[in-house]
């Protein structure tokens with residue numbers, strides 16, 4: 001008995017890396033998987049049939065899977081992807097938005113296409129599949145069908161939650177995905193559908209591209225024993241979130257890195273000063289901000 005027997009899942013960007021780990025894990029737990037991958041380079045260039053690699057691995061292990069080669073940030077293509085899952089397997093329960101690219105540069109060296117392409121693949125590439133999956137569930141729900149097996153798991157990143165030098169495009173997209181997750185969780189709540197985000201990690205080509213990190217890119221199926229760099233270490237959290245066991249968990253951001261699972265706290269109010277219904281004068285703020293808001297903390301120096 002798997003946690004996901006009878007469920008149908010889409011995992012985007014699942015030809016390699018972290019997405020491949022999720023697809024293998026969901027299949028191991030009994031789900032049928034539509035393995036999406038456009039087959040691009042790390043920078044988002046080119047196309048290929050990389051989804052087939054993961055489909056073959058799932059089939060070799062006795063699971064059921066099919067490939068999909070759409071660009072997740074193509075609105076119509078994302079619609080075709082959702083339709084393929086429903087047409088091929090008769091239903092859709094789980095959407096894991098994982099596909100991503102990186103074009104790291106400092107803000108002064110970041111060109112317009114670096115910004116546009118990273119925001120497009122991560123942010124629109126999360127919006128478009130989610131829009132089509134939720135529209136599908138909403139139509140069924142309106143027709144009286146129970147869709148409370150519906151699960152969305154998005155992919156943010158530690159860097160997106162605290163910032164990271166040289167990744168303004170990527171971190172803006174990943175922070176956006178965390179906010180998107182919270183909003184969508186509210187909108188799908190009444191159908192019993194959940195929407196959460198994970199912050200994964202692992203020695204993928206994306207991690208290996210970080211200058212000076214000394215990381216060698218490896219696929220999750222190349223690890224035979226526990227290893228802190230295994231890109232599939234967050235996959236059990238994804239499978240759990242996708243199951244009945246996590247029906248009560250929604251709107252959450254959970255990082256799963258190495259041997260830790262960390263519930264991230266959302267933005268919350270910090271030290272506050274108030275001036276009884278009157279406007280602040282800029283000149284009076286220096287003393288007040290330093291003493292009562294920042295206290296001993298030096299603003300801007302967080303590390």
Ligand SMILES: NC(=O)c1ccc[n+]([C@@H]2O[C@H](COP(=O)([O-])OP(=O)(O)OC[C@H]3O[C@@H](n4cnc5c(N)ncnc54)[C@H](O)[C@@H]3O)[C@@H](O)[C@H]2O)c1
Nearest residue numbers: 013016017018038039040071072099100157201202204206
């Ligand atoms: N590797 C890490 O340490 C790390 C840390 C935090 C978050 N993440 C996130 O995890 C996710 C997976 O990253 P990874 O490290 O496995 O990278 P990866 O480059 O190994 O895999 C990403 C996959 O997405 C596919 N893809 C790219 N653009 C696509 C598109 N438009 N449509 C469909 N598929 C597309 C690629 O072909 C590739 O197979 C990303 O969202 C990434 O931002 C990774």
